[in-house]
Amino acid sequence: MRARDNGTIQVCVDNLLKTVKGEVPYSREKGISRNIVDIPHEVAEIKLISSADRCLEGYEPRINVREITTRTITPDGDVNYIVDARPSV
Numbered sequence: 001m002r003a004r005d006n007g008t009i010q011v012c013v014d015n016l017l018k019t020v021k022g023e024v025p026y027s028r029e030k031g032i033s034r035n036i037v038d039i040p041h042e043v044a045e046i047k048l049i050s051s052a053d054r055c056l057e058g059y060e061p062r063i064n065v066r067e068i069t070t071r072t073i074t075p076d077g078d079v080n081y082i083v084d085a086r087p088s089v
Contacts, residue, residue, distance in 0.1 A: 009062050009087070016055050017081050030059055032079075045070050047075070048079055064088055 005011060031067035033051040036044045049068050056065050063085040071080040 018057055062088055
């Protein structure tokens with residue numbers, strides 16, 4: 001946790017994209033699905049982007065997501081997302 005600025009949009013988006021689906025006790029749907037095992041990279045990328053889009057649309061009402069892409073998916077399962085979003089009006 002940061003000492004300050006925890007409520008900024010960027011910090012909240014980063015936290016949502018680092019949250020694994022099922023790890024938030026009273027909100028099991030919050031987070032990114034990590035049930036992608038032994039499938040081709042292209043399919044995994046599509047599923048991760050879909051999961052990220054659903055998570056941000058559902059849990060961060062201050063933004064409108066235009067596009068999400070992945071920069072890196074490491075063998076350890078770490079994903080770097082690039083999110084193109086605009087503030088909601």
